[in-house]
Amino acid sequence: MPRDLPPWIYDRRRDLGDRIRQRRRSAHLTQEGLAELTGIDRRTLQRIEVGTSDPPYSSLLLIAHALAVPVGDL
Structure with missing residues (x-):
């Protein structure tokens, strides 16, 4: 059952995704x-990068x- 989350959560997800995308591109990776x-499905990575997924640690x-990179850099 989906729950309503505060807007800042969605903003942070997008920020995380942007940083991952930037690091991935800097590493010349698709x-x-x-x-x-990583063994993570490409569609899952795409959702993480656009901020629609809440990735596990x-x-x-x-x-x-x-x-x-250190996980803190993401």
């Missing part, structure tokens, strides 16, 4: 390439590892 490195750890 979403498909990052998906292969383990996914953020996998993404950070694949991009060779």
Whole structure:
């Protein structure tokens, strides 16, 4: 059952997605390439990047590892 979240949550999700996209592009990776490195479905990565997904911490750890950045930089 979906719940209403405060607007700032959606803003933070978009910010997170923007930072991941910037890091991915800086690493010259496509979403498909990052998906292969992390084992996360490409569609899930796309939803994370646009801010419509609430990724689990383990996914953020996998993404950070694949991009060779500390998770805090995401």
